[in-house]
Amino acid sequence: MLQCANINLSLGDRALLDDISVIINPGDRIGLVGPNGAGKSTLLKVIMGFQEVDKGSVSMGKTESLGYLPQDGVEPNFSLNVVEEVERVFQPILDLEKNVQYLQNKLGDINPNSSSYSDYLDKLGSLQTELEQSGIYSIRSKVEKVLTGLGFNSKDFCRTTSEFSGGWLMRMALAKLLLKDPTYLLLDEPTNHLDIESLQWLEQFLVQYNGAVIVVSHDQYFLDSLTNRTLAIRQGKLQDYAGNYSFYERKWDEERELLINAQRNQEKHIKDTQEFIERFRYKATKARQVQSRVKQLEKLKHIEVESELDSVSFSFPTPERTGQVVVKLDQVVKRYRDLTVFDGIDLEIEREDKIAVVGPNGAGKSTLIRIISGLEPIQSGIQKLGHKVQHAYFAQHQADELDETEDPLSIMMRAGSGEKESRLRSILGSFLFTGDDVFKKVKVLSGGEKSRLALAKMLLSPANFLIFDEPTNHLDMSSKAVLQQALQQYQGTCMIVSHDRSFLDPIVNKVLEIQPGTIRLLVGNVSYYLKKKEAELISSANGHTQESTKMELSGTNNLSKKEKKRQEAELRNALNKRLGPLKKKINKIEAAIENAENNLSSIETTMAEVDFYENLIQVKETNIEYEKIKKKLTELMFQWEEYQQQYEHIEGGFESKS
Numbered sequence: 004m005l006q007c008a009n010i011n012l013s014l015g016d017r018a019l020l021d022d023i024s025v026i027i028n029p030g031d032r033i034g035l036v037g038p039n040g041a042g043k044s045t046l047l048k049v050i051m052g053f054q055e056v057d058k059g060s061v062s063m064g065k066t067e068s069l070g071y072l073p074q075d076g077v078e079p080n081f082s083l084n085v086v087e088e089v090e091r092v093f094q095p096i097l098d099l100e101k102n103v104q105y106l107q108n109k110l111g112d113i114n115p116n117s118s119s120y121s122d123y124l125d126k127l128g129s130l131q132t133e134l135e136q137s138g139i140y141s142i143r144s145k146v147e148k149v150l151t152g153l154g155f156n157s158k159d160f161c162r163t164t165s166e167f168s169g170g171w172l173m174r175m176a177l178a179k180l181l182l183k184d185p186t187y188l189l190l191d192e193p194t195n196h197l198d199i200e201s202l203q204w205l206e207q208f209l210v211q212y213n214g215a216v217i218v219v220s221h222d223q224y225f226l227d228s229l230t231n232r233t234l235a236i237r238q239g240k241l242q243d244y245a246g247n248y249s250f251y252e253r254k255w256d257e258e259r260e261l262l263i264n265a266q267r268n269q270e271k272h273i274k275d276t277q278e279f280i281e282r283f284r285y286k287a288t289k290a291r292q293v294q295s296r297v298k299q300l301e302k303l304k305h306i307e308v309e310s311e312l313d314s315v316s317f318s319f320p321t322p323e324r325t326g327q328v329v330v331k332l333d334q335v336v337k338r339y340r341d342l343t344v345f346d347g348i349d350l351e352i353e354r355e356d357k358i359a360v361v362g363p364n365g366a367g368k369s370t371l372i373r374i375i376s377g378l379e380p381i382q383s384g385i386q387k388l389g390h391k392v393q394h395a396y397f398a399q400h401q402a403d404e405l406d407e408t409e410d411p412l413s414i415m416m417r418a419g420s421g422e423k424e425s426r427l428r429s430i431l432g433s434f435l436f437t438g439d440d441v442f443k444k445v446k447v448l449s450g451g452e453k454s455r456l457a458l459a460k461m462l463l464s465p466a467n468f469l470i471f472d473e474p475t476n477h478l479d480m481s482s483k484a485v486l487q488q489a490l491q492q493y494q495g496t497c498m499i500v501s502h503d504r505s506f507l508d509p510i511v512n513k514v515l516e517i518q519p520g521t522i523r524l525l526v527g528n529v530s531y532y533l534k535k536k537e538a539e540l541i542s543s544a545n546g547h548t549q550e551s552t553k554m555e556l557s558g559t560n561n562l563s564k565k566e567k568k569r570q571e572a573e574l575r576n577a578l579n580k581r582l583g584p585l586k587k588k589i590n591k592i593e594a595a596i597e598n599a600e601n602n603l604s605s606i607e608t609t610m611a612e613v614d615f616y617e618n619l620i621q622v623k624e625t626n627i628e629y630e631k632i633k634k635k636l637t638e639l640m641f642q643w644e645e646y647q648q649q650y651e652h653i654e655g656g657f658e659s660k661s
């Protein structure tokens with residue numbers, strides 16, 4: 004197991020990691036969450052040994068290993084092609100192969116009757132056995148399988164790494180890490196550079212991964228699909244939740260409400276105590292009591308409740324109504340020298356369409372929206388905006404157009420929306436510019452900060468057609484929630500290139516799929532599109548294997564009753580093996596739920612007694628116990644629901660097979 008013990012790390016006066024202790028077991032699927040700047044990436048670096056701490060230690064088993072994917076900054080060998088670069092992870096095996104080849108060549112130069120020949124032959128035999136057991140012959144197929152899953156095609160395999168952008172280099176780094184197969188896999192924002200298809204593949208790969216996975220991500224769908232445990236860093240403290248992100252979110256809302264109530268009670272207690280001190284400060288008979296209360300206040304640890312940025316609501320200015328057709332493409336051709344991206348495509352976008360643009364990286368998503376926005380010239384065809392259409396376009400490079408001599412607040416004020424300064428500061432706060440951050444010069448902001456500022460500025464635009472290229476890459480959960488809510492209420496038309504399904508689903512009503520050379524527009528959100536896509540693949544596969552399926556069915560019909568019973572028994576055994584452990588967990592939770600409900604009922608009976616409220620100490624203790632059991636019962640119900648869903652999913656899969 005991997006153990007972090009009493010980790011302390013301060014940045015100036017701020018305790019970034021405050022006495023953090025946690026145990027991670029092989030097989031855990033952990034989401035590491037918290038606001039931007041809370042210390043998530045720092046904790047991963049501490050675990051890796053890249054970041055020194057003020058106090059504490061990290062330890063793990065001698066045979067265990069770590070693997071780490073940073074957010075950026077990977078540097079491959081630019082003289083190698085893609086496959087060669089990724090195969091470097093198997094260097095010890097490749098070196099072993101070279102030694103075998105060296106010995107084979109050496110034996111050809113030595114007299115077979117000499118004593119050294121026999122020595123070399125024995126050594127060669129030993130190394131060859133080791134090489135065969137190392138899996139050398141499956142390396143290339145493993146490498147190509149992972150690269151294909153992450154979006155590379157066979158033509159990319161022989162291209163040098165220097166030909167690829169930073170996003171593709173990150174994919175290579177991720178491929179190497181997955182093939183390395185460490186005991187503990189630490190991933191810092193692995194989804195930022197993936198398209199939806201690659202993201203689906205990665206989810207499935209990680210679900211089946213043998214080791215532990217600890218992932219930092221702002222993609223809620225990805226976290227919910229993968230993780231069964233959540234570690235949350237808030238104000239330097241680490242809290243452990245036995246569920247995925249949605250489970251953590253529900254629990255945190257409950258805890259925060261309790262914390263707010265506790266803070267209110269403490270503030271009232273402080274006020275009452277201060278009033279007592281002021282009232283009796285100069286009364287000799289009360290001197291001892293006054294001094295006692297002064298000491299109490301000095302020792303009191305104030306309850307702090309972290310402000311929630313998603314409580315900031317934002318609404319776009321009401322846009323001018325457009326004609327029914329917002330944009331139309333007719334037989335559009337787009338080429339880059341000898342590369343034809345689109346060859347005669349048609350598209351019509353209507354008023355109030357909210358469209359997710361999806362497809363593999365390199366298919367032309369960014370090119371298409373730049374054509375639509377008028378920023379990309381076309382070779383032939385027609386690109387036409389509709390009546391009264393005013394469009395605004397956001398992409399990562401928009402950050403480069405900000406005036407570096409200004410600060411975020413002045414940039415927002417110059418955007419011309421007429422919003423009050425307090426309102427503009429609230430909007431900036433929702434995009435992670437708090438306190439004095441609003442007065443920093445643009446030239447000292449990071450790339451991510453500039454992108455967030457450019458996005459915030461765009462939201463003040465009166466445009467009736469908004470076009471976004473990966474707007475969520477530098478946003479945390481709270482900031483995404485603000486943008487999502489605003490786009491849901493937006494009365495204009497929008498197009499969004501993104502792979503973040505949890506962000507897109509509540510917003511969009513259509514999906515524009517872009518494949519190399521082709522496009523198609525479908526009604527529905529992204530989840531519906533992915534289900535439709537899966538059904539199409541299954542239907543296509545069924546069409547290709549219709550004859551073999553008929554043969555299989557014919558063979559099944561010809562089975563003897565004994566053979567049929569044997570197959571049915573095997574299916575039942577396989578089902579029982581998968582459902583047995585889940586059933587035990589469900590039964591255990593149901594027993595705990597029944598016990599908790601009985602305890603609540605018993606307490607309620609006690610509380611209903613006439614003389615119950617005469618004993619104030621008893622009232623306080625009973626209320627605390629009652630709330631504690633209620634909280635536990637809620638947690639048990641969530642766990643029961645999750646296990647029950649897993650049970651029904653597995654059972655349904657069995658029924659479809661039988």
